[in-house]
Amino acid sequence: MADADHKKLATEAAGTTKERRITDARVVVTSPGRNFVTVIIETEGGVTGIGDATLNGRELAVASYLVEHVIPALIGRDAAQIEDIWQYLYRGAYWRRGPVTMSAIAAIDVALWDIKAKMAGMPLYQLLGGRSREGVLVYGHANGGDIEETVDAVGRYIDMGYKAIRAQSGVPGIKDAYGVGRGTMYYEPADNSLPSVTGWDTRKALNYVPRLFDKLRLTYGFDHHLLHDGHHRYTPQEAANLGKMLEPYQLFWLEDATPAENQEVFRLIRQHTVTPLAVGEVFNTIWDCKDLIEEQLIDYIRATLVHAGGITHLRRIADLASLYQIRTGCHGATDLSPASMGAALHFDTWVPNFGIQEYMRHSDATDEVFPHDYHFADGYLHCGETPGHGVTIDEALAKKYPYDPKQLPVARLADGTMWNW
Structure with a gap:
């Protein structure tokens, strides 16, 4: 030349x-x-x-x-x-x-x-390597104050075309049980400028949650995936007990059954139940889940783009998980903006060891502030073909919604002891 x-x-x-x-x-x-x-x-x-x-x-x-x-x-x-x-x-x-x-x-x-x-x-998704699937399987959140309300809520999600639904119910004797939202389509727990106080009682939950899933399977059969979130409430032994009791109902997964700061505690749960285990929405790096993955103590890793270092780092977590036949199940509550959801869907469309994507619908106001090209159809989310991740922000409209101090609740046992919310 x-x-x-x-x-x-x-x-x-x-x-x-x-x-x-x-x-x-x-x-x-x-x-x-x-x-x-x-x-x-x-x-x-x-x-x-x-x-x-x-x-x-x-x-x-x-x-x-x-x-x-x-x-x-x-x-x-x-x-x-x-x-x-x-x-x-x-x-x-x-x-x-x-x-x-x-x-x-x-x-x-x-x-x-x-x-x-x-x-x-x-x-x-094309820049990441192209499609591994045509659509991204998602699950919605069905909840109610009691079993009957939750069963009805699951039915509404089935009618909307969802193939996978997370089911949470209020529990008699527990104040403001986790997962029971104030809205019908989304659950937003951050509610006060200072944390509100909720309650917890493991024995009451262990006696009630299996009854919920028994009723759900009797009502709707086994054609739909059902999921449940323990939200870090159980000790390892209690989590193992819950997983074993839920085995007849063939859950897609039991999520965050116990805190995972000590990754080895999942060994006890694994030894006592075949209910699939998912964890990781609070994880920040590959080191938070390294032992869980390498020792095959979980089935789904729930780390997400917004809290685990973005696409660059989540790819490394997913690649490590793929070596052990562990699939992704990324967090997708309303505390991810549409910008995260859009990017996550491109990641999900590409990642070979995809499992499922959580999908809590945003409010109309949020969707207006963050125009996006992804859409839901027949139980799947589909990312768009717009160059980039397909989500923008209307900065002028965003200015009309100033910061509003809100914090997540805390949980206490009946005797006042602080517990894991």
């Missing part, structure tokens, strides 16, 4: 790099029914990407981390260098891991992938 050709290519490459240079990054905090933290990154070439940094009840902590520590380090960098930027924000911070740090990194990472896919002119 002639020197002139080399110089031409070098000039074109330099121009392309210039267009990719990050010129602005900002944080938008908005509350269209609940609080969301959104990162917007702009490049010199005019391409914009957005990412979700929402951490339920701690939104302003992440917003401050981004504004004070992360964004100043991004200006002038090449937006295409996603891996290097991820490592810079993770390794370079010294104080690694944790939900605030990893949610901030996740938002930057997803926004950069959004930019890269837009520059490539393709939907994000």
Whole structure:
């Protein structure tokens, strides 16, 4: 190749790099029914990407981390260098891991992938490697104050076309039992500027939850997947007991049966029940689930883009899980903005060891603030074909919904002892 050709290519490459240079990054905090933290990154070439940094009840902590520590380090960098930027924000911070740090990194990472896919002119799943499936199986949340109300709620989800439903019921004698929402289509537990107090009683729950699933299978049979969330309430022995009692009802999974800070405790549960186990919505890195995966103590890993470092890191978690035939089941409650859900659906469409995706519908106000191209049909969510992850933000509309302080509840036993909410 002639020197002139080399110089031409070098000039074109330099121009392309210039267009990719990050010129602005900002944080938008908005509350269209609940609080969301959104990162917007702009490049010199005019391409914009957005990412979700929402951490339920701690939104302003992440917003401050981004504004004070992360964004100043991004200006002038090449937006295409996603891996290097991820490592810079993770390794370079010294104080690694944790939900605030990893949610901030996740938002930057997803926004950069959004930019890269837009520059490539393709939907994000194509950039990741293309489709592994035509649609993403999702589950909705059915709940009620008692068994009969929950059975009716499950029926409504079946009528809407859902093939998988999470079922939660109020329990007599337990104040504000987990999972019983104030709305009909979504559950938003963050409700006060200071945490409200809920109750818990393991014995009452163990006596009641199997009755719920017995009634559900008697009513609807076994054609639909049913799921249940223990929400970290049980000790390992209690969780093993619940899993064994639920075996006749063939649950898709029992979620977060016990806290997983000590990953080895899942060994006891595994030894006593064949009910599939899912855990991980509060995980932030691969180290939180390494032993659970390598020792095959779970069946589904629930780590999600927004809290586990974005697409770059969740791919590593999914790849490790695939070696042990463990599938993904990403968290997808309303504390993920549509920006996270859109990116998650592109990830789900690609990831080979996909299991299921949680899907709690957002309010109409949230959907208006975050226009998106994904849609639900016949029990599946489908990502769009728009270049990027297919979700944008209406900043003018977002300003009409100022931050509204809300925190998650806490739980106490009957004698006043603090418990796991």
